[in-house]
Amino acid sequence: MQKTYVVIPRNCTGCRTCELACSMIKGTEGVFARSRINIYKVGEERYMQMTCLQCVEAACVKVCPTQALVRNELTGAIEVDEDRCVGCGLCEPACPFGHMHFDLDEGVPVKCDLCGGDPTCVKFCPHRALELK
Amino acid sequence: MYIYIDGKKISANDGETILAVANRNNIYIPTLCHHEALDDVGACRVCMVEITHKDWGGWTNLVTACLYPVEEGLVISTSSDAVRRSRGTTLDLLMARCPTSDVIRWMAEENGEISVRYEQVDDGSKCIMCSLCVRACEKMGCNAIGTVGRGHDKKIAPPFFENPENCIGCGACAAICPTGHIEMKDTRTTREIWEKKFDFVACEVCGEPVMTEEYRDYAIANRDLPADYYTTCSACKKKKLASHFDKVGS
Amino acid sequence: MGIANLKKLEARRSALHKAHENVKTQVRVCSGTGCAALGAFEVYDALVEESKKAGLPVQVELAPCGKDKDPIFVSLTGCQGFCQIGPLVHILPEDILYTGVKVSSVKDIVGKTLADGQVIDKLLYKNPEDKKRLKGRADIPFYKGQELVALEGCGSVAADSLDSYIASGGFSSLAKALKMDPDQVIAEVEKSGLRGRGGGGFPTGRKWRSCVNATGDERFVICNGDEGDPGAFMDCCIMEGDPYRVIEGMIICAHAVGSSTGFIYVRHEYPRAVERLSLAVKTCEENGLLGTKILGSDLNFDISVARGGGAFVCGESTALMRSIEGSVGEPRAKYVRSVQRGFRDKPTVLNNVETFACVPSIINEGSDWFASRGTEKSSGTKAFCLVGKVVNTGLIEVPMGTKLRDVVFGIGGGIIDGRPFKAVQTGGPSGGCLGENYLDLPVDFDALAEAGSMMGSGGMIVMDDRTCMVDVAKYFLNFLMEESCGKCVPCREGVYQLHALLDKLSRGEGEPQDLEKIQRLGKEIQVSSLCGLGKSAPNPVLSTLKNFREEYEAHVNDKRCPAGVCRDITTFTIDPDKCTGCLVCKKACPPDAISGEKKQVHVIDQDKCTQCGACRLVCKFDAVVTS
Numbered sequence A: 001m002q003k004t005y006v007v008i009p010r011n012c013t014g015c016r017t018c019e020l021a022c023s024m025i026k027g028t029e030g031v032f033a034r035s036r037i038n039i040y041k042v043g044e045e046r047y048m049q050m051t052c053l054q055c056v057e058a059a060c061v062k063v064c065p066t067q068a069l070v071r072n073e074l075t076g077a078i079e080v081d082e083d084r085c086v087g088c089g090l091c092e093p094a095c096p097f098g099h100m101h102f103d104l105d106e107g108v109p110v111k112c113d114l115c116g117g118d119p120t121c122v123k124f125c126p127h128r129a130l131e132l133k
Numbered sequence B: 001m002y003i004y005i006d007g008k009k010i011s012a013n014d015g016e017t018i019l020a021v022a023n024r025n026n027i028y029i030p031t032l033c034h035h036e037a038l039d040d041v042g043a044c045r046v047c048m049v050e051i052t053h054k055d056w057g058g059w060t061n062l063v064t065a066c067l068y069p070v071e072e073g074l075v076i077s078t079s080s081d082a083v084r085r086s087r088g089t090t091l092d093l094l095m096a097r098c099p100t101s102d103v104i105r106w107m108a109e110e111n112g113e114i115s116v117r118y119e120q121v122d123d124g125s126k127c128i129m130c131s132l133c134v135r136a137c138e139k140m141g142c143n144a145i146g147t148v149g150r151g152h153d154k155k156i157a158p159p160f161f162e163n164p165e166n167c168i169g170c171g172a173c174a175a176i177c178p179t180g181h182i183e184m185k186d187t188r189t190t191r192e193i194w195e196k197k198f199d200f201v202a203c204e205v206c207g208e209p210v211m212t213e214e215y216r217d218y219a220i221a222n223r224d225l226p227a228d229y230y231t232t233c234s235a236c237k238k239k240k241l242a243s244h245f246d247k248v249g250s
Numbered sequence C: 001m002g003i004a005n006l007k008k009l010e011a012r013r014s015a016l017h018k019a020h021e022n023v024k025t026q027v028r029v030c031s032g033t034g035c036a037a038l039g040a041f042e043v044y045d046a047l048v049e050e051s052k053k054a055g056l057p058v059q060v061e062l063a064p065c066g067k068d069k070d071p072i073f074v075s076l077t078g079c080q081g082f083c084q085i086g087p088l089v090h091i092l093p094e095d096i097l098y099t100g101v102k103v104s105s106v107k108d109i110v111g112k113t114l115a116d117g118q119v120i121d122k123l124l125y126k127n128p129e130d131k132k133r134l135k136g137r138a139d140i141p142f143y144k145g146q147e148l149v150a151l152e153g154c155g156s157v158a159a160d161s162l163d164s165y166i167a168s169g170g171f172s173s174l175a176k177a178l179k180m181d182p183d184q185v186i187a188e189v190e191k192s193g194l195r196g197r198g199g200g201g202f203p204t205g206r207k208w209r210s211c212v213n214a215t216g217d218e219r220f221v222i223c224n225g226d227e228g229d230p231g232a233f234m235d236c237c238i239m240e241g242d243p244y245r246v247i248e249g250m251i252i253c254a255h256a257v258g259s260s261t262g263f264i265y266v267r268h269e270y271p272r273a274v275e276r277l278s279l280a281v282k283t284c285e286e287n288g289l290l291g292t293k294i295l296g297s298d299l300n301f302d303i304s305v306a307r308g309g310g311a312f313v314c315g316e317s318t319a320l321m322r323s324i325e326g327s328v329g330e331p332r333a334k335y336v337r338s339v340q341r342g343f344r345d346k347p348t349v350l351n352n353v354e355t356f357a358c359v360p361s362i363i364n365e366g367s368d369w370f371a372s373r374g375t376e377k378s379s380g381t382k383a384f385c386l387v388g389k390v391v392n393t394g395l396i397e398v399p400m401g402t403k404l405r406d407v408v409f410g411i412g413g414g415i416i417d418g419r420p421f422k423a424v425q426t427g428g429p430s431g432g433c434l435g436e437n438y439l440d441l442p443v444d445f446d447a448l449a450e451a452g453s454m455m456g457s458g459g460m461i462v463m464d465d466r467t468c469m470v471d472v473a474k475y476f477l478n479f480l481m482e483e484s485c486g487k488c489v490p491c492r493e494g495v496y497q498l499h500a501l502l503d504k505l506s507r508g509e510g511e512p513q514d515l516e517k518i519q520r521l522g523k524e525i526q527v528s529s530l531c532g533l534g535k536s537a538p539n540p541v542l543s544t545l546k547n548f549r550e551e552y553e554a555h556v557n558d559k560r561c562p563a564g565v566c567r568d569i570t571t572f573t574i575d576p577d578k579c580t581g582c583l584v585c586k587k588a589c590p591p592d593a594i595s596g597e598k599k600q601v602h603v604i605d606q607d608k609c610t611q612c613g614a615c616r617l618v619c620k621f622d623a624v625v626t627s
Helices: A017-026 A059-063 A120-124 B018-024 B081-097 B102-111 B132-140 B172-176 B213-222 B227-231 B234-249 C006-022 C033-037 C040-053 C103-116 C162-167 C172-179 C182-192 C204-213 C234-241 C243-257 C271-286 C317-325 C353-365 C367-371 C404-411 C445-450 C469-483 C489-506 C512-528 C532-536 C539-547 C549-557 C584-588 C614-618
Strands: A005-007 A038-043 A046-050 A069-071 A078-080 A101-103 A108-110 A130-132 B002-005 B008-011 B048-052 B061-064 B075-077 B146-148 B155-157 B184-186 B190-193 B196-202 B209-212 C025-030 C072-077 C089-092 C096-098 C220-225 C261-267 C302-308 C348-352 C381-388 C394-399 C421-426 C432-435 C459-464 C572-574 C624-626
Touching: A017 A038, A017 A120, A038 B234, A046 B234, A059 A069, A078 A108, A120 A130, B002 B018, B048 B081, B061 B081, B081 B102, B081 C489, B081 C512, B132 B172, B196 B213, B209 B213, B209 B227, B213 B227, C006 C162, C006 C172, C025 C040, C033 C040, C033 C234, C040 C072, C040 C103, C089 C103, C096 C103, C162 C243, C162 C271, C172 C243, C172 C353, C182 C204, C182 C243, C182 C353, C182 C367, C204 C243, C204 C348, C220 C234, C220 C243, C220 C317, C220 C353, C234 C243, C234 C271, C234 C353, C234 C381, C243 C261, C243 C271, C243 C348, C243 C353, C261 C271, C261 C317, C271 C302, C302 C317, C317 C348, C348 C353, C353 C367, C381 C404, C394 C404, C404 C421, C421 C469, C421 C539, C432 C469, C432 C539, C469 C489, C469 C539, C469 C549, C489 C512, C489 C532, C489 C549, C512 C532, C512 C539, C512 C549, C539 C549, C572 C614, C584 C614, C614 C624
Parallel strands: B002 B075, C025 C072, C220 C261, C220 C348, C261 C302, C381 C459
Antiparallel strands: A005 A130, A038 A046, A069 A078, A101 A108, B002 B008, B048 B061, B048 B075, B146 B155, B184 B190, B190 B196, B196 B209, C025 C089, C089 C096, C381 C394, C421 C432, C421 C459, C572 C624
């Protein structure tokens, strides 16, 4: 059965290990990439982990003119098919939650793909604030 | 059906192109004007492969992999001498046209040493006329740019070389350009491309750019999403959602 | 006065025949481009007016029930072929061909010939060999050895008259075809061995058959009238001179392949062809020869005339189709043929004007009749435009397999001023140049291809010894460079580089390795380009390099242009032994570089000389020499 990516904000200490892990695993040749997960401080000692919700009816998928955003049926993640992307960048403003980022230098969108079903952030979270259940 | 690429027997489907089969099987064929989401035109001639068939009596032919439909028993070579010569000539010619393009130089080096040098036509342009930008613009439904003129002086340009009415400043042309020829200048509030200036929609929270005003209007008119999606930048959307989640949670 | 069915067509024809039998004298004024430029229309108007003034029973239309007795029928025909000495007026049945007719000579023609039956000697063709005047087509060497099939009506029927076409047997072939099974029609065309006259030489019957076999709910028939080769005007002449024949050919094709929509693509630079074709289409529609239930059969067929913008590449079939569709005229790869996926991705038969013009004769006279002409693999006849340094230039049609020598020296009458023959360029800009050793080559598709040239659409440019082959190759490459659509790299960049290399040679800056470079680049362009134009673009340079290599070597090694054409490496001097001091060159010299008094040897001031070659051209004593 497909597992679900779960965030448990009350366990989050805002240590940002997840952001670091994401940056490293998504980077190439020692260059850090933009993290697909972000930690927001929402109050005194309270943090919220923000990453793509992999919406069932995703706005990004809907606006893409070339069907370059495709759901991976195995992991449930919406993945970017860079070969099909023409770089129009409409997916970024279309996401109502701000989880899509369009990289102007590379000309492709950047989003969480659940690391192909085995999210690195989950593995590195020291406080079990991110889990795959 | 089965075809043979560089000696490997590979299954292929009717109607597929050689390039599609090769890509699926991780066999590298260089390309410049091919894009998965756009119609192939066979303009760059870099994906040239040599084909033959056991029934052809030894006759071979050079064809573009991006367009040639596979047929049962086709024997394909992706790097025979004839292929390298043809590809090499094409890249040599492009090197003469766009000496400053790294992509072309890399590709030429990869194909083998640069054997013939032609008179350089250095007009500072990196455009190789692959027409990916034109096709991307067409795909967006804008048709703001096209090819102008013919022969060696052919150019990619908006109609009458004037600031293109249909351009919405999405930047797909610049993003898809394989040689980085198309310039797009962004400031915090404006974008300039094809000599047309656009004002950005400023995020209603922080003032950061969201998208060009024309692009927003295009999105509202052509995509079935609420207009207020396009008023806020990603960071502010995220921040807002984070505090909303927090409130709901507590 | 529609022609709703076969019966009505025949009734109309026999009425017209009767009218024709009554005609005592036919006066055919050529209105081909060359003659028109020299004032053929004015001559025609004057002829009609003058005859009326003289009280002659002149008719300008072939009226089935004319009231005049022994009328004179004056008509404007298409090109009569001998463009060099136009305007031509051909008078029948006496077969008198008046050449170089001016408005001022009309009075004589009317007064003497039409009224009195006299032949005006000074208007007759003068044979340059023995200065004898020759009366008619039957006597003139230019017309001997020719056999007109595609050009049959061109120069004989009145170009814009449906009646004239019908009277000459027009649409009888369509009538015959409509009684045949589509399959029989195709079989007949197949058996005739007709090959595409546009240049490719693909068997027409096989093309039609594959279109029938292709799957699709709709089929198109397109006629390619986008003739862009410099020096070629065959299709232009057929479209202007015999538009109904082209239309008839297309309707027969539509019947054979089951099409209901056709297009004729004509370049806009042929305004008269556009005008006459449009008129012909309209007249056919009005008379029920186009539209629904043609001649009472089940065939529905419409033709639209599409105008091209003048891009050479739009003569390439796939680019032409894109152009009609309204897109940029760029070719596409033909891995899937256009008989399967052509215009609007539907099965499409695209044939050249001349090909369609051959079809009515094939159906009428039978495939054996056609196949008995020409050679085994290239049957029939072929129209050529004979131009260049040849005595008789014009439009000709000869059986396939005629030797080049017979064309150049027989019909063409040899080289101007008796200079030595150097080469003949066939096949338009992307054809090749064949030297003296190819003079006995039979002109057909395969022999020309084997010799490194091609049939092309049928241009034939004759060159004498004062033609530099490097310069010729450069000229054609310059044309192709400008006319390349610019889509694919080898053609766009490669032809540019080839041209740059040739330019280097002609400036005397060539290096020994350049010839090798030209050869190699040319070969790669041939294999790598996308369309036929790109694949054949290096032909002019490759064929001249093969056949005239020593001339290239002279440019590279000795920095010398043997023909004295390439300005940068040529010096003009006057041979004192030959110069008679006639002052002609002095007067002709644009920069006034020549000095000398009458009856004294002239001298060229090398500082002032621009190497334009004007002096050499005018010197009657060959005293101007180049080095």
